[in-house]
Amino acid sequence: KTLSLSLKELEKDKLIIRKEYPQIPPKVEYSLSDRGKSLIPILDQMCEWGSKNKI
Structure with missing residues (x-):
């Protein structure tokens, strides 16, 4: 159900x-x-930032 709602919103x-x-x-x-x-x-930039800023 969650996937269905997410797809509808997108x-x-x-x-x-x-x-x-x-x-x-x-x-x-x-x-x-x-x-x-x-x-x-x-999104690519956010992933790159996340990789560089791992805790």
Whole structure:
């Protein structure tokens, strides 16, 4: 349930794109939107900072 809520919030914020396939069993794919991709450099910098500042 938590994953589902997180995905819905990311989709609402236009950070991911949800694509549904009309098949059985149902299939759904998620991908980063351009807006979501724009966060990659920021997240990379945060990871780098975290690695350098381990306690």
